[in-house]
Each structure stands twice: as C-alpha cells, then as structure tokens.
Amino acid sequence: MSPSPGSAAQTVPAARRALPGSPFLAAARGERPARTPVWFMRQAGRSLPEYRALREGTSMFEACFDPEMLAEITLQPIRRHGVDAAILFSDIVVPLKAAGLDIDIVAGTGPVVAEPIRDTAGVRALPVLDPEQVERVAEGVRLLVGSLGETPLIGFAGAPFTLASYLIEGGPSRNHEHTKALMHSEPALWHELAGRLADMAITFLSAQLDAGADAIQLFDSWAGALSERDYREFVLPHSAKVLDAVAGYGVPRIHFGVGTGELLVAMRDAGADVVGVDWRIPLDEAVRRLGGGVVQGNLDPALLHASWPVLEAEVRRILAEGRAADGHIFNLGHGVLPGVDPDVLTRVVGLVHEPQP
Numbered sequence: 001m002s003p004s005p006g007s008a009a010q011t012v013p014a015a016r017r018a019l020p021g022s023p024f025l026a027a028a029r030g031e032r033p034a035r036t037p038v039w040f041m042r043q044a045g046r047s048l049p050e051y052r053a054l055r056e057g058t059s060m061f062e063a064c065f066d067p068e069m070l071a072e073i074t075l076q077p078i079r080r081h082g083v084d085a086a087i088l089f090s091d092i093v094v095p096l097k098a099a100g101l102d103i104d105i106v107a108g109t110g111p112v113v114a115e116p117i118r119d120t121a122g123v124r125a126l127p128v129l130d131p132e133q134v135e136r137v138a139e140g141v142r143l144l145v146g147s148l149g150e151t152p153l154i155g156f157a158g159a160p161f162t163l164a165s166y167l168i169e170g171g172p173s174r175n176h177e178h179t180k181a182l183m184h185s186e187p188a189l190w191h192e193l194a195g196r197l198a199d200m201a202i203t204f205l206s207a208q209l210d211a212g213a214d215a216i217q218l219f220d221s222w223a224g225a226l227s228e229r230d231y232r233e234f235v236l237p238h239s240a241k242v243l244d245a246v247a248g249y250g251v252p253r254i255h256f257g258v259g260t261g262e263l264l265v266a267m268r269d270a271g272a273d274v275v276g277v278d279w280r281i282p283l284d285e286a287v288r289r290l291g292g293g294v295v296q297g298n299l300d301p302a303l304l305h306a307s308w309p310v311l312e313a314e315v316r317r318i319l320a321e322g323r324a325a326d327g328h329i330f331n332l333g334h335g336v337l338p339g340v341d342p343d344v345l346t347r348v349v350g351l352v353h354e355p356q357p
Contacts, residue, residue, distance in 0.1 A: 016212060017145065022152050024084040028215060028252035028274050030294050030326040036319060037084035038352040039154070040345060041256075042335030043077040044089045047342050050076050060105040064094050067140035074144055078151055081346045082353075085152050085215070086144065088208065090137065092158025092219055093166060095204040098133040101126075101167075109171060116170035118178060123193045126167075129200040134207045141211035152215060154254070155208030159220035160197040160238040167193075176225045183234045194238040202245040209249045217254040217276070218242060220267070224259025224278075231263050236270050243271030254296060258334055264289055279333030283321035294327035301332045304340045304348075311344070315351050323356075 019025055023033035045051055051073055055063055063069050073089040093111040096103050102114035117123060131138075144153050166172070168179045183190045205216050218239060223231060243253050255267045256276025264286055268275050277286045277297035286295055303314050315330075322328030330352045336345065 017152075017214065019150055019152055019214065021150055022084070022214075024152055024329060025214065025252065027327040027329050028254075028294055032327070035353045036322065036328060036330050036356065038330040038349055039083040039085040039087065040077070040081075040332050040336050041087070043081065043083060043087065043345070044073045045336065046338035047336050047340045047345070048076055048080065049342075050080075060091060061094070061097055064090050065098075065136045067136050067143055070137070070140040071143040071147065074140075074153075075147060077345075078148065080342060081349050083349055085154050086148055087154040087217070088137075088141065088144070088156060088213070090156065092156075092162065092221070094137065095129050095134060095157065095200050096163065096167070098137075098204075099127040099129040099200065100133075103166075106171075111166050112171040113167055116178070117167045117193070118182060120189055123189055123196070126193070126196050128196075129203045131203055131207050134204055137204075138207045138211040141208050141213055145212035153213050154215045154217055155205060155213035156217040156219060157201040157204045157242070159218050159223065159235075159242065159255075159257075160194040160201060161223055161226075161235045162219065162221045163197045163201070164190075164193055165222050167197075173222075176222060180225075180230075183230070187234070190234060191238075194234070195241070198238040198241045201242045205242070205246050209246060209251065213251070215252040215254065216246060217256060218272075220255070220257040220260070223257035223263060223267070224261075226263070228262055228266055231266050236266055239267075239270040247271065256296070261286070268293065274327075274329065276331070277333065283318055283328070284324040287321075287324040292326050294329070295322065295325045296329040296331050298331070298333040299348075301334055301337050301340075304332075304337065304344050308344075308347070311348070312351060315348060319352065319356055 023035055023037035026033040027037050070089045074086050078086050093103055104112050106112050165176055165179045252273045254274040254276055255272035258278050261281035264275055274294045274296050277295050279298050279300035283298050299318055303311055
C-alpha cells in the first residue's frame with residue numbers, strides 16, 4: 001500500500017509485521033479484543049530506575065539519536081509492565097533539532113529555542129528536514145521491530161501548532177501570547193510556518209513508518225489553549241495535512257492534545273482514527289460528543305500517587321465509561337509523572353487486563 005499523495009515517504013516496507021493478536025491494534029480498529037489494551041504516555045523515562053541508570057551522563061538528544069539506546073529505553077516498560085504497545089522513545093522537537101535548529105531540552109523547563117521565530121525572515125529561514133537527518137531514529141525503529149515480538153510500536157511526531165508554539169515563544173508558554181498574536185495579525189505568515197512544520201512532521205513520521213512502526217500518534221500538546229474557531233481556521237488544515245499524508249500506510253492514527261475537551265470533534269475531523277482524551281472530561285461524555293468511534297484515555301496521571309483503593313476505583317470507572325466507545329485503549333490523560341512508583345503502573349496494567357463484567 002502506498003502513501004497518499006503529498007506524503008514525503010517513497011515506499012512502505014513490504015514486510016510490515018502482521019500482528020493479528022494485538023489487542024491494541026484491534027481496539028484501534030474499533031473491535032472488541034478479549035482484554036482492554038493499555039499503554040502509557042511517557043511510559044519509558046524518568047519513572048524507571050533502569051532508565052535513569054542507562055541515561056546517566058547522556059543528554060536527551062544524545063539518547064534520542066542513539067539507535068541502540070533509544071531502542072533499549074523503548075523496550076524497558078514492555079519488559080517491566082507488560083503494556084500492549086511500545087511508543088518510540090523520542091521528543092516532539094527531535095525533527096527540529098535534526099534539521100539544524102538551535103534548540104535544547106532543559107531539565108525542569110523543556111525545549112528552549114535560542115532564536116525565536118516571529119517574522120518572515122525567520123520563517124523563510126526554517127530548514128527543510130531531510131530523511132537522512134533522522135536516519136538514526138529510523139535505525140532505532142528497525143531495531144525495535146526486530147525485538148518487540150508481537151507488541152506493536154507507536155511512532156509519533158509533534159503537531160504543527162505545538163511545534164510552532166515552541167518556535168515562536170522560545171520555549172514552553174502559559175498563555176501562548178506571541179503565537180496567538182502572530183496567528184491573528186499575520187495569518188498568511190502563520191500558515192506558511194505551520195505548513196513548513198507539517199512537512200517536517202510528515203518526513204519524521206514517514207521515516208518511522210518506512211522503518212516499520214505499527215501506528216502513529218500526533219501530539220498537539222498545546223492545542224487546548226485555542227478556541228474551536230481558531231483551531232479549525234489556523235490548526236486543523238495543517239494537522240489534517242500530516243494525518244492525510246500517512247493515511248496510505250494503513251496504520252492507526254491517534255490524535256492527542258491536553259485540555260482539548262472542546263476540540264475533540266475538530267481533532268477527529270483532522271483525520272484521526274483514534275482520539276486521545278485527557279482527564280478533564282469523562283470518557284463517555286467524550287464519546288457522546290464524538291458520536292462514537294475509538295477513544296484513548298484517560299486516567300489523571302496525578303492519581304497514580306493516590307492510595308490503591310482510590311486508584312482502583314478510578315481505573316474501573318474509566319473502563320466502564322470506555323464501553324460507550326466502539327473501541328477503547330486505556331491510557332493516562334497525559335504522561336507518567338517522574339516520581340511515580342513503577343510498581344503502581346504494573347499493578348494498573350494487571351487491573352486493566354482483568355476480564356471486565
């Protein structure tokens with residue numbers, strides 16, 4: 001199967017794995033597998049002592065571009081927790097770094113851009129990502145495909161809006177004031193920037209899919225800062241471009257953002273097969289708004305610090321709400337927090353995998 005027109009990919013690997021027994025892939029197709037599948041955003045990372053030991057003395061970007069290390073980090077939560085999918089260890093700004101932008105990931109802060117992009121010259125100077133610049137990431141994917149057995153691998157990229165926000169603000173932002181100001185005051189420039197970032201995301205996702213990834217997730221972490229009107233005008237066309245470009249691979253496409261309860265339908269309309277839901281809206285209400293379909297979510301990550309009776313009740317509630325959907329993939333409403341006891345995550349996986357009444 002070939003990618004749709006406009007994709008940066010050239011060919012789809014002829015030997016993409018057939019994983020007929022995967023509960024994750026079945027649920028993503030709207031089927032009812034024998035057990036509810038579960039994986040966690042940020043399941044690989046700081047909550048795991050084996051991750052901290054491996055990463056000691058290695059920067060985030062060094063780890064993201066080391067095929068053997070990124071593969072090992074991706075595998076760690078599979079071995080420990082028995083989750084139903086692996087997600088590639090990477091960061092949404094990896095393609096920006098690979099393309100040559102001066103960007104760093106600062107501990108306790110996040111991505112920081114040396115020279116924010118806020119004018120035509122900056123947008124026109126934005127480099128084009130070449131597939132060769134993310135070849136080491138693709139090599140990591142190939143290593144994983146050969147090591148994961150029957151467990152599917154999720155590749156991912158940052159959505160154009162979230163990437164643009166980092167570039168315009170210079171780093172994480174509470175109010176996204178520079179981003180919103182540029183969107184409204186210079187819409188043509190905004191669309192040029194977002195279009196270029198969409199092309200970059202397509203190249204990054206295509207590299208992962210060509211290497212054998214079994215699904216993809218498009219992270220629009222900051223989209224919840226927008227109204228639905230602004231989302232549809234300024235964001236949806238560019239996210240749709242990304243999701244459409246990889247549609248021909250025939251793998252599930254997950255679309256996720258934080259604080260996006262009012263945007264779920266619009267995010268689905270961008271081309272998602274699975275809509276990720278954060279913890280601010282009940283899962284059955286999300287399904288009602290979407291009119292059905294497949295959802296992913298949505299345990300509040302903070303509740304992993306609660307007592308087990310509290311956490312168990314929340315997990316069971318979400319599993320019950322998820323039955324309203326055509327398919328449900330259990331996950332958190334955002335990423336695993338650094339201080340979480342990994343044994344709690346393992347226990348949650350066991351609970352989700354129990355037969356449901």
